[in-house]
Amino acid sequence: MAKEMMKSVALSILVLNLCMYIIVCATAGWALNKAIDHEIITGLGIPLPNPYWAVYFPMGNAATGFFIIFALIAGVVGGASCLSGLHYLRSRTENGLASAASAALTAWGLTLLAMGLAWKEVDLHGRNSRLKTVESFVIILSVTQLLYVAALIQSHR
Numbered sequence: 001m002a003k004e005m006m007k008s009v010a011l012s013i014l015v016l017n018l019c020m021y022i023i024v025c026a027t028a029g030w031a032l033n034k035a036i037d038h039e040i041i042t043g044l045g046i047p048l049p050n051p052y053w054a055v056y057f058p059m060g061n062a063a064t065g066f067f068i069i070f071a072l073i074a075g076v077v078g079g080a081s082c083l084s085g086l087h088y089l090r091s092r093t094e095n096g097l098a099s100a101a102s103a104a105l106t107a108w109g110l111t112l113l114a115m116g117l118a119w120k121e122v123d124l125h126g127r128n129s130r131l132k133t134v135e136s137f138v139i140i141l142s143v144t145q146l147l148y149v150a151a152l153i154q155s156h157r
Helices: 002-037 064-091 094-124 129-156
Strands: none
């Protein structure tokens, strides 16, 4: 009885996390696309400006570039861990638990890294509403991903 309840809790958190990771990927992808479209273009023989970054972000602050890259990585790995979790909750094998738990822990670690950069971006100010959305979702995902890992492990006991 308790196993089935934990399985339904894990599945609910998993679906929530999957939706949130998709939103993070879409919004961070928009920011990266905007940065690529507004990249500094120079002619042959013209040097790049001194404070040039490989990816120039026309919005946000100094932490935006790092945050967006790590949010995209965390979003993709988190989405993949959700798919692995869905497969495990459907099949319920020993090997499935190991792969789902390791993928979920990896995604949680990357989400924590992105969350630290989100806090730095919040501290520096000067960002738009879409960046605030990505920051909020990454911070919320750092908590819900941990809850998912705990529910996943408890659903197997």
